[in-house]
Amino acid sequence: MQHAAQARLRKRQEPSRRHDGVGKRQPAREAQVTPAQQEKAVSEEEQRQFAIQRIYTKDISFEAPNSPLVFKEQWKPEINVGLGNTVNKIAEDTYELVMKVTVEAKDGDKTVFLVEVQQAGLFAVQGFQPQELDALMGIAAPNVVFPYVREAVSDLVNRGSFPQFVLQPVNFEALYAQQMQANAQQQGEQNPTVQ
Template sequence: MSEQEQIFSIQKIYTKDISFESPNTPELFTTQFQPKLSVDLNVESQNIAENVHHVILRVTATTKVDDKTAFLCEVEQAGIFTLQGFNESETSYLLGVQCPDALFPYARETVSDLVTRGGFPQLLLEPVNFEAMYHEHMQAQQQQAQQ
């Protein structure tokens, strides 16, 4: 019995959705800019054909100055990936760690570009440890299942 060849390949990477809002401009540009940034990440995946998966990495960056929103930037970076020859847990790991890891640099660049075009100082998002996020998510699921 021969083992099936394992294939992990990127078919397509694209920007699915972009949103940028700066509701308190231009007034905000005339004040001292001491922002507070919060970043939210979300990964979704779905099987769209045999061994073909669609993964969306959603990055939402919200910056406030005092209690006013300076800007809200949301980017959905998506990709189509072929995952063949992996068992269920390996596939889950690839979808939760490797796929978002491949998408993040594109999302990071898009966020930076949008923020700069919006008239704000450059925003470079810190690298993300998707492996740690994946393990936290899996532990939370296990705890829910036990309850």
């Protein structure tokens, strides 16, 4: 019985002759990695760090200059949203990202409400090249801080007794790519090539 099971197993492992050898098993090629290379890769990975140390509000403001009269009127506000980030180096491996969001609702020339929030994150960053660091602080850090900004803005608008307002998702990777492209164009304009 045991011989029959082994024969079936061998038969499954043999390439099918009906497919002209398609599906033949070939031995895997092993990558030649020396212990020193493995150790170097592990130590480099251990040295790389991107960690949230703190998330905090730096500045917050809500204005509704036409309250309570605005609640008696029918209005269809035009809402403008402004978003900007600033990165500050706090210490050797510590960076602060400050995200500033301004939301202004206007009805004609009247300001219905104005919300300004500066939400910040403190990040420990180690082991990254300058270009990688720029990408982390331009993409990853804003993705961490943005949900806190969204919550603060929604809460302030709600406390002002206005209809619910939720900031829509932001593609920080696309914004970062646009910023890098704009910087490259600006560099090209400042340093024209002479022919």
